[in-house]
Amino acid sequence: MKSAVISLAAVACLALGIDAQAADASAGEALVKSSGCLACHSVDKKLVGPAYKDIAQKYRNDKGAPERLAKKVKEGGKGVWGDIPMTPNTHVKDADIKTIVAWILSLK
Numbered sequence: 328m329k330s331a332v333i334s335l336a337a338v339a340c341l342a343l344g345i346d347a348q349a350a351d352a353s354a355g356e357a358l359v360k361s362s363g364c365l366a367c368h369s370v371d372k373k374l375v376g377p378a379y380k381d382i383a384q385k386y387r388n389d390k391g392a393p394e395r396l397a398k399k400v401k402e403g404g405k406g407v408w409g410d411i412p413m414t415p416n417t418h419v420k421d422a423d424i425k426t427i428v429a430w431i432l433s434l435k
Contacts, residue, residue: 355430362419364427370434377408383434396428397421 386392403415
């Protein structure tokens with residue numbers, strides 16, 4: 328009986344974790360759509376800026392990437408992906424930028 332309860336609890340925790348990840352992913356995608364990011368970026372092909380999947384691939388194993396990318400999104404930047412600068416996104420809340428960056432880095 329005890330092992331059945333533990334197993335059931337483990338399954339419930341896994342299900343909640345998956346639901347939380349799905350919520351985070353959909354929140355990140357929704358923020359990308361509502362924040363104007365898609366004017367210059369796309370998920371899987373280069374537009375003005377790099378594709379989000381290319382960004383995820385480049386920074387996949389970089390532990391410091393979330394903070395650096397969040398700063399770049401907020402302040403803008405130039406040079407990593409070419410000569411066209413990325414404009415600052417000061418209108419986007421810091422928490423929303425973190426959610427967006429996490430979503431981008433989760434793409435495969």
